[in-house]
Amino acid sequence: MCSSSNKYITFSFLILLIVGDYVYAQNFSTFAEYGATVHAGKNTPLWQVSNTHGVSSINNNTYIRGGAFYKNTTHAWQLKGGIDIVAATGFTSTFIIQQAYADIRYKWIGLWIGSREMDSPLLNQQLSSGGLTWSGNARPLPQISIGIFDYIHIAPKIQVKAELSYGWFTDTKYQERNVGKEYFYTKKIKYHHKSFFFRFGKPQGKWQFDLGMSLDDQFGGYKVGGSDEGDLGNGWKDYIHALIPQGGGDNAEGDKSWYQGNYMGSEHFRLTYNCKETSFSIYLENYYDDFSGMGKQNGLDGLWGIEYKNLKTQAINGIILEYYQTTNQSGPLHGLDNSIIKKTGGADDYYNNGWYPGWTHWGMSIGNPLITSPIYNKNGDLAFLYNRVQAIHLGWSGDITSEWTYRAKLSFNRTWGTPFKPIPEILENFSTFAEFKYIPSKWRGWSFTGSTAFDIGDIYGDNLGFQLKIHKSF
Numbered sequence: 001m002c003s004s005s006n007k008y009i010t011f012s013f014l015i016l017l018i019v020g021d022y023v024y025a026q027n028f029s030t031f032a033e034y035g036a037t038v039h040a041g042k043n044t045p046l047w048q049v050s051n052t053h054g055v056s057s058i059n060n061n062t063y064i065r066g067g068a069f070y071k072n073t074t075h076a077w078q079l080k081g082g083i084d085i086v087a088a089t090g091f092t093s094t095f096i097i098q099q100a101y102a103d104i105r106y107k108w109i110g111l112w113i114g115s116r117e118m119d120s121p122l123l124n125q126q127l128s129s130g131g132l133t134w135s136g137n138a139r140p141l142p143q144i145s146i147g148i149f150d151y152i153h154i155a156p157k158i159q160v161k162a163e164l165s166y167g168w169f170t171d172t173k174y175q176e177r178n179v180g181k182e183y184f185y186t187k188k189i190k191y192h193h194k195s196f197f198f199r200f201g202k203p204q205g206k207w208q209f210d211l212g213m214s215l216d217d218q219f220g221g222y223k224v225g226g227s228d229e230g231d232l233g234n235g236w237k238d239y240i241h242a243l244i245p246q247g248g249g250d251n252a253e254g255d256k257s258w259y260q261g262n263y264m265g266s267e268h269f270r271l272t273y274n275c276k277e278t279s280f281s282i283y284l285e286n287y288y289d290d291f292s293g294m295g296k297q298n299g300l301d302g303l304w305g306i307e308y309k310n311l312k313t314q315a316i317n318g319i320i321l322e323y324y325q326t327t328n329q330s331g332p333l334h335g336l337d338n339s340i341i342k343k344t345g346g347a348d349d350y351y352n353n354g355w356y357p358g359w360t361h362w363g364m365s366i367g368n369p370l371i372t373s374p375i376y377n378k379n380g381d382l383a384f385l386y387n388r389v390q391a392i393h394l395g396w397s398g399d400i401t402s403e404w405t406y407r408a409k410l411s412f413n414r415t416w417g418t419p420f421k422p423i424p425e426i427l428e429n430f431s432t433f434a435e436f437k438y439i440p441s442k443w444r445g446w447s448f449t450g451s452t453a454f455d456i457g458d459i460y461g462d463n464l465g466f467q468l469k470i471h472k473s474f
Contacts (some may be wrong), residue, residue, distance in 0.1 A: 032064075044060075097115065115140040121268060133367050137368075139165040145165035151197075157205075175402075196213060258299070308320075314398060324413075349387065
């Protein structure tokens with residue numbers, strides 16, 4: 001790490017601290033943050049890299065980050081906006097516009113444009129291993145989104161929210177730099193998302209049930225290398241086809257029209273019991289690539305979890321235990337339409353696709369990070385090489401004192417490769433993470449966070465890491 005980079009980062013940090021004091025106004029909030037991570041071994045440990053919205057690196061790194069956010073409410077209107085930038089060494093980019101968005105809402109409907117960090121729906125972002133189609137593991141995608149973003153009542157015990165968006169992947173240069181000669185990449189990929197959720201139960205009642213479904217799609221772009229190289233559909237009709245998938249016929253061109261988008265989705269189920277300041281939840285997020293997975297023909301595949309949460313200040317205020325499986329993938333067979341078996345599902349090859357490198361942005365999985373992200377691949381393949389996994393994950397958090405908090409994670413996972421490229425030996429990995437945060441009451445707006453973590457196993461290697469973050473809010 002060169003001295004000039006360190007001087008640049010230190011200077012930028014001081015400037016953000018000074019500017020923050022002057023920019024502050026009633027409707028504005030600003031922050032500045034410095035972070036650094038060092039490790040011994042091949043990579044930064046799993047849980048110091050994962051679910052940080054891409055502000056991370058598998059290499060030793062340091063960064064300076066700052067942002068300003070605006071929020072104002074006038075009658076039935078609500079306006080929000082923000083900018084959040086990162087300058088770093090050891091990342092896949094030196095300069096990152098992490099967030100830059102404008103959000104306008106009138107009563108219950110809203111529209112936002114830009115890039116912003118979004119967490120997993122219905123999951124605890126701090127303790128869970130992460131959602132299956134959206135986990136907050138990769139950098140945000142710039143989008144145009146419209147919908148009902150917060151639950152609204154349509155009946156006394158029924159609430160609903162829904163959204164629809166189009167966006168764009170920004171990692172073409174990353175793919176060009178990292179793809180191997182014998183592999184393909186796809187530049188200028190488009191993105192489409194739609195989802196709806198229902199919540200049943202009284203707002204302040206003891207029982208609450210959340211039910212939802214989301215569908216995501218990579219489409220368009222230009223494939224470089226491999227078969228079917230060229231334009232994958234970038235006209236206005238392709239945006240409509242992403243919204244309403246168009247089935248192909250029996251000919252090759254029709255099949256290409258059907259499969260040109262990398263569709264995937266999740267079904268969400270969560271049952272919660274509330275008792276004063278305590279709640280208990282059980283949940284399932286079911287991943288699907290097609291109708292076989294949507295109809296739960298993928299066996300026990302999915303993220304199964306239980307959660308305890310307490311709002312009091314105490315030694316343990318949150319616990320999550322999750323079981324994650326992707327080994328079934330709707331069975332081993334696929335596409336035998338002309339056979340006696342009539343099997344048309346199976347071998348779903350989660351996150352992978354023949355026209356797109358995979359469900360990834362800047363090398364990091366957009367879904368659950370317990371399926372190893374392509375950024376770890378050393379052979380130039382941008383696809384997921386280990387998407388058949390079984391994993392146990394435990395996360396918990398609590399308060400040490402009024403100024404000190406902590407959170408911890410333990411994960412054990414095994415992988416069998418992919419349905420089409422199984423590996424000869426099962427690979428295993430054990431990962432830990434312990435983080436301590438100090439928020440001094442006498443230093444308003446300051447917080448200091450330190451963590452240590454390690455990996456042991458065949459997937460990520462044997463790694464030991466230390467991480468420090470200094471944050472100032474204004």
